[in-house]
Amino acid sequence: MINGSAISITSGKGGVGKSTVSVNLAIALANMGKTVALIDLDIYGFSIPKMMKIINRPKTINGKIIPLESHGVKIMSMGFLIKNNEPVVWRGPMLGKMVEHFSYDVMWGDLDYVLFDMPPGTGDVALDLHHLIPQSKEIIITTPQETASHVAERAGVMAKKANHEIIGVVENMAYFKPNDSERHYFIFGQGGGQKLADKLQVNLLSQLPIEEVNINTETPSIYQEGTLLYSSFQMLAKQVDEIIKYQ
Numbered sequence: 001m002i003n004g005s006a007i008s009i010t011s012g013k014g015g016v017g018k019s020t021v022s023v024n025l026a027i028a029l030a031n032m033g034k035t036v037a038l039i040d041l042d043i044y045g046f047s048i049p050k051m052m053k054i055i056n057r058p059k060t061i062n063g064k065i066i067p068l069e070s071h072g073v074k075i076m077s078m079g080f081l082i083k084n085n086e087p088v089v090w091r092g093p094m095l096g097k098m099v100e101h102f103s104y105d106v107m108w109g110d111l112d113y114v115l116f117d118m119p120p121g122t123g124d125v126a127l128d129l130h131h132l133i134p135q136s137k138e139i140i141i142t143t144p145q146e147t148a149s150h151v152a153e154r155a156g157v158m159a160k161k162a163n164h165e166i167i168g169v170v171e172n173m174a175y176f177k178p179n180d181s182e183r184h185y186f187i188f189g190q191g192g193g194q195k196l197a198d199k200l201q202v203n204l205l206s207q208l209p210i211e212e213v214n215i216n217t218e219t220p221s222i223y224q225e226g227t228l229l230y231s232s233f234q235m236l237a238k239q240v241d242e243i244i245k246y247q
């Protein structure tokens with residue numbers, strides 16, 4: 001069975017940055033010397049293999065999968081198990097098996113952290129994870145927009161009902177700051193993250209900026225040293241590690 005402190009990266013709406021936060025937070029924790037696994041549970045909409053530019057498939061030994069490693073993080077994704085980017089058409093009970101499969105049948109070794117990149121919403125996969133790893137904690141991602149934070153609240157309420165501790169809220173795409181100016185542009189408005197944190201009575205952990213895409217790299221979703229997002233993720237990783245340590 002998988003070990004380490006389990007954290008699921010959740011939201012209500014899609015496209016708010018769960019995968020971006022999962023990947024960069026996992027890498028930032030690994031940079032701190034932690035042993036980290038990242039499990040892509042966005043089974044229909046998996047994106048981690050592409051974001052981390054993993055083209056190999058994992059090998060198996062005696063029926064156990066050896067996870068692939070990228071940027072110091074051990075990774076498992078539905079994307080490793082299907083061919084040619086075919087759509088996945090699965091029903092609830094099969095999804096549950098996948099959560100179990102990734103947790104039990106992979107040779108994870110000793111881990112400090114396991115991060116789960118969740119599908120949007122509060123569906124079957126979230127319930128399966130709540131059931132399988134009841135001690136799992138959550139980070140809820142929203143954008144500053146009212147609609148995103150309103151929908152994210154449902155994910156938070158579900159976590160509370162399942163007695164899952166919410167580590168805090170991360171507001172992604174909070175602002176844009178050009179490199180040559182101190183001015184902050186609030187492209188998607190302001191306040192959604194704080195409002196959500198207040199409603200759920202948890203801390204707003206971070207307000208992540210919108211970062212321009214770096215077209216000169218094969219992994220544009222992984223933010224490099226020197227960018228605002230890189231330092232934001234380093235800080236977020238430290239915060240999360242402190243919170244987990246003292247809980």
Ligand SMILES: Nc1ncnc2c1ncn2[C@@H]1O[C@H](COP(=O)(O)OP(=O)(O)OP(=O)(O)O)[C@@H](O)[C@H]1O
Binds near residue numbers: 017019119221229
């Ligand atoms: N802080 C940011 N700055 C710039 N672009 C971002 C930022 N966060 C996310 N993005 C971009 O927004 C898009 C959606 O992000 P991402 O795939 O991480 O969201 P998601 O919540 O995981 O989506 P899905 O619900 O489809 O799984 C991607 O193109 C990503 O590169």
